[in-house]
Amino acid sequence: xxxxxxPGDADGSAVDETAAEERSRLxxxxxxxxLTSRRDYLRxxxxxxxxxxxxxxAVSAGVLPRHGDAAAADVQPLxxxxxxxxxxxxxxAYPTEHDRAIAIRLQDGTLVGYxxxxxxxxxxxxxxxxxxxEGELYCPCHEGAFEPREGAVVQGPPPRxxxxxxxxxxxxxSVWAIGTAYSxxxxxxxxxxxxxxxxSGVRLGHVACPNSARS
Amino acid sequence: MAHPADRxxxxxxDSALGAAAPWSAPGSVQPRLNRPVADRYPQIRxxxxxxxxxxxxxxxxxxxxxxxxxxxxxxxxxxLVVVLSVVVGQLxxxxxxxxxxxxxxxxxxxxxxxxxxxxxxxxxxAWRFGPTDH
Ligand code: FES
Numbered sequence: 128x129x130x131x132x133x134p135g136d137a138d139g140s141a142v143d144e145t146a147a148e149e150r151s152r153l154x155x156x157x158x159x160x161x162l163t164s165r166r167d168y169l170r171x172x173x174x175x176x177x178x179x180x181x182x183x184x185a186v187s188a189g190v191l192p193r194h195g196d197a198a199a200a201d202v203q204p205l206x207x208x209x210x211x212x213x214x215x216x217x218x219x220a221y222p223t224e225h226d227r228a229i230a231i232r233l234q235d236g237t238l239v240g241y242x243x244x245x246x247x248x249x250x251x252x253x254x255x256x257x258x259x260x261e262g263e264l265y266c267p268c269h270e271g272a273f274e275p276r277e278g279a280v281v282q283g284p285p286p287r288x289x290x291x292x293x294x295x296x297x298x299x300x301s302v303w304a305i306g307t308a309y310s311x312x313x314x315x316x317x318x319x320x321x322x323x324x325x326x327s328g329v330r331l332g333h334v335a336c337p338n339s340a341r342s
Numbered sequence: 343m344a345h346p347a348d349r350x351x352x353x354x355x356d357s358a359l360g361a362a363a364p365w366s367a368p369g370s371v372q373p374r375l376n377r378p379v380a381d382r383y384p385q386i387r388x389x390x391x392x393x394x395x396x397x398x399x400x401x402x403x404x405x406x407x408x409x410x411x412x413x414x415x416x417x418x419x420x421x422l423v424v425v426l427s428v429v430v431g432q433l434x435x436x437x438x439x440x441x442x443x444x445x446x447x448x449x450x451x452x453x454x455x456x457x458x459x460x461x462x463x464x465x466x467x468a469w470r471f472g473p474t475d476h
Contacts, residue, residue, distance in 0.1 A: 165418050172425045173469035176462045179432040183458040186440050187451040193444055246444070286441050309446035320446075 194242050194290035195309035195317060197222040202321060205304045207294070211238065216254040218243065221292055221304040228292045229254055230302055233261055233275060238302065240292035241278050246310055247271050247285040264289060279311075287311055293318055417472060424468040428461045435461070 163171075189196075207230050208217045216231040227243045231254055241264060243252040250268035254275075258265055263281065264273040271283030278289035293306035293314055308317030369376045439454030 165422050169418070169422050169425055169469050172422070172429055173465045176425065176429050176432055176465040179429070179436055180455070180458045180462045183432075183436055183439055183455040186436070186443055187448065187455045189443070191440070191443070195446065286437070287444055310441075310444045312446055 193309065194226070194244070195307045195312060197226075197307055202306055202325075204295075207240075207302045207304050210300045211302050214256060216256075217302075219304065222307055226307075227251065228304065229264075230292070230294055230304070231262075231275060235261075237276070238294050238296055239275055239278075240294040240304060241273070241289045242292060242307070243289075245271055245285055246280075246287040246289060247283070252289065291317065293321075421468045421472055425465045428465045428468075432458050432461050 202222050205219070205221050207219045207221075211217060211230060211232045213232050213234050213236060216229055218227065218229045220226055221228045228240060229243045229252075230238065230240045232238055241252070243264070244250075245252050245266040245268065247266065247269060250266050252264045252266045252271075252273070254262065255265040256262035258272065259274065259281070262275050264275060264278070266272065266283065266285065269284050271285040272281050273279060273285070273289045274281050278291055280286075280288055287310040290310045291308040291312070291314055292304050293308065295303045295305050297303065306318055306321045308314065312320075375382070435454045435457045439451045439458075442448075442450035442454065
């Protein structure tokens with residue numbers, strides 16, 4: 128409002144008063160907004176609860192990438208190394224170039240392969256032969272550790288065992304990666320599952336996989 | 343002589359009839375304000391109503407400013423506790439579901455999703471169907 132419209136003193140003060148009242152009302156409203164009441168908190172938490180349902184549906188429907196889920200076309204045999212001596216380990220990428228993996232020959236000659244993506248927060252897992260009885264797969268991020276035979280968690284925050292990479296050794300000593308498993312899935316079960324998937328049940332028919340409680 | 347309304351001692355009731363706690367009893371602590379409207383404003387006839395130009399606002403009346411339903415606040419806290427517990431349970435179920443799915447147990451993951459849905463319904467009920475607020 129301009130002075131021209133309200134030249135009189137009395138009018139001017141009236142305008143001032145209205146403006147002041149308006150301002151104080153606005154202030155009241157703003158300060159009321161900045162308080163989170165229990166009722167607001169209730170509404171927020173109910174909304175969070177709904178968000179968790181949506182997240183859970185997404186997880187079950189399969190939005191997260193999962194080791195062991197590679198499309199059959201991706202899971203081609205890959206030659207990892209010509210020869211792997213006892214106590215040696217070699218890292219490679221399988222089934223895609225973004226999936227870091229490791230092949231280890233334990234001291235007793237057993238050949239094992241794992242994804243090296245930690246199941247906790249996806250840090251890189253390292254092979255540490257000096258840890259544990261036969262060495263351990265060790266995650267430096269939060270000191271998680273996995274035993275080398277089945278990839279089970281022996282220490283730290285990882286919630287699941289390391290997913291295995293299925294390895295095979297040819298008569299010439301070369302080591303091949305031939306498949307991937309889910310977290311904590313047995314090699315036999317993973318191999319059977321992938322064979323079934325590749326074959327689409329045409330040649331083999333659907334073989335009942337061992338421990339097929341897994342669905 | 344002062345107006346009767348300014349002599350509150352005459353209107354103080356000694357009988358401790360009201361069993362309600364003093365802080366929850368409706369009305370004013372000043373008994374003279376608790377008289378019926380006709381006593382407080384003898385000039386206003388029962389027939390005046392809101393048409394009476396002297397009545398500018400209906401006023402708060404007896405009971406204003408006190409808690410009408412003292413349990414309402416505790417109930418709100420209770421509902422909040424229920425919803426918070428539900429959300430904690432849902433976070434746990436989400437963890438279980440993700441683990442199960444990563445291990446290939448897809449059906450377990452769907453069971454967890456069902457649990458999440460039921461939990462959400464409980465949270466929704468606790469949020470929406472509280473006692474009516476003023
Ligand atoms: S990321 Fe490996 S232990 Fe946390």
